[in-house]
Amino acid sequence: AQSVTQLGSHVSVSEGALVLLRCNYSSSVPPYLFWYVQYPNQGLQLLLKYTTGATLVKGINGFEAEFKKSETSFHLTKPSAHMSDAAEYFCAVRAGGTSYGKLTFGQGTILTVHP
């Protein structure tokens, strides 16, 4: 079974500051890891994903995440926050192999960006 813990339900940063959203997972098999973003009253949009290979993955809108197997972490970062980054962010995991439609989500982190 898989599980995801997002540390901090709310994160607040100033515009231009570093964004760091934390995600730890547990999985009994090599995981596939995802970060999704949700803007108010909208669906989920994929930011980035890790499947295999390079552990530092780059996504859209300047975000990146690093898969650290030893720490079971997949933290999301962005060097400089923009007002448009304000949204809710979800980390998700699924087992590799054939578990295509079975994502396990964290509880979400709401990012607030101050001018």
Added chain:
Amino acid sequence: NAGVTQTPKFQVLKTGQSMTLQCAQDMNHEYMSWYRQDPGMGLRLIHYSVGAGITDQGEVPNGYNVSRSTTEDFPLRLLSAAPSQTSVYFCASTRTSGSVEQYFGPGTRLTVT
């Protein structure tokens, strides 16, 4: 491509009523899933399907039924709505080769009074 579409966008039901949430995708994806989103709990898997005629339960299946008669459509049925089913419901789809991410619909906001 329209991607994943869901209808209706909003719905209010009274306790005990039944209804069907519609989901369709035009990407020829084999896998389709239903999630519910509740504040502070992220998204939780209700039911999923690996192809036409094949469905299985997720984490929170009670009170919901699904069927998959075609590749494109995956409706979610609430048999007897309860206030605990007030939530935002998302449908998603993915293929079983190549790109592994799920594509989400815009959601249906359901209120049960």
